[in-house]
Amino acid sequence: MADLKEPDRRLLVAVDMECYSGRDNVLQYRAQLAFQKIMEDACAELGIDRAKWLIQQGGDGELAILPTGTSERTVVTRLTPVLDRLLREHNRGLNREARIRLRLGVHEGLVHLDGANGYPGEAVVTVCRLVDSPQLKVTLRQFPEAAVALIVSDRIFQDIVRHYQDLPPAHFRQVAASLPEKNFEAIAWIHVPGENVAAGVAPGSGSNGGRSDRDVSRDDDGKGGLPISTGSGTPSGGQVFRNIRSRGVNAYGNGNVISTSGSPDAPDPWRSR
Numbered sequence: 001m002a003d004l005k006e007p008d009r010r011l012l013v014a015v016d017m018e019c020y021s022g023r024d025n026v027l028q029y030r031a032q033l034a035f036q037k038i039m040e041d042a043c044a045e046l047g048i049d050r051a052k053w054l055i056q057q058g059g060d061g062e063l064a065i066l067p068t069g070t071s072e073r074t075v076v077t078r079l080t081p082v083l084d085r086l087l088r089e090h091n092r093g094l095n096r097e098a099r100i101r102l103r104l105g106v107h108e109g110l111v112h113l114d115g116a117n118g119y120p121g122e123a124v125v126t127v128c129r130l131v132d133s134p135q136l137k138v139t140l141r142q143f144p145e146a147a148v149a150l151i152v153s154d155r156i157f158q159d160i161v162r163h164y165q166d167l168p169p170a171h172f173r174q175v176a177a178s179l180p181e182k183n184f185e186a187i188a189w190i191h192v193p194g195e196n197v198a199a200g201v202a203p204g205s206g207s208n209g210g211r212s213d214r215d216v217s218r219d220d221d222g223k224g225g226l227p228i229s230t231g232s233g234t235p236s237g238g239q240v241f242r243n244i245r246s247r248g249v250n251a252y253g254n255g256n257v258i259s260t261s262g263s264p265d266a267p268d269p270w271r272s273r
Helices: 025-046 072-091 122-131 134-142 154-164
Strands: 008-017 054-058 061-065 102-111 148-153 173-179 184-191 240-242 257-259
Touching: 008 025, 008 072, 008 122, 025 072, 061 122, 072 102, 072 148, 072 154, 102 122, 102 134, 102 154, 122 148, 122 173, 122 184, 134 148, 134 173, 134 184, 148 154, 154 184
Parallel strands: 102 148, 240 257
Antiparallel strands: 008 061, 008 102, 054 061, 148 184, 173 184
16 A cells, blocks of 8 residues: 555635536536636636646535645635625526525645545545535525525634634624534534624525425435524523424413424524534
């Protein structure tokens, strides 16, 4: 077996399209072309040399290993807003099924660049899990007018977002990003350009962005996701109901917290830690 070479510490970006598998062949083809152009245009606008990215392609997105010396601050705080603007321009006038919306994850860590079948490294696994987490998917659905939702690891948030504040740290939402079937859980932070994700759902979109509870709690492939909580705690003097299906007249009382998916005191996976 060949000698194991030293890993490199790199900035990692994972991008995934919402609802890609639900498109027909023609729409998938067009979406791939549009995705590549928009990524190239965004990088060119920011002065980022995308030609130097090491990219592992997927039909609905990509994993990118960025070169040494890349401005982490630019990628973390400026790439998502530019992508959001370019996607809004692209999506204008298109049918909903043809529109492109992206989930974008950013992390950093050690990665082996000479892998036999990709890029080995826990950091690579982490950024891919973050962008595929139900917490990020649900957030993008909560803001139906948004074109991009960003998730960053706690390390990236603390090093870049908190210190430099190019994006308001208070507008990020802390989550426990989790994929139980992959034995993955990590503290992360979610941001939607132009929105205060920490405050809850998009104004005027209702508690679930105009979708049913069943739709909102599912991921892009229609598999079961996580129930959501749109606030950081119980409203003063109010009520919180989760996954309630009721018929007829029901009275739950005042100031109660009702949860049919667990005990009333069970931890909320969306609550900031």
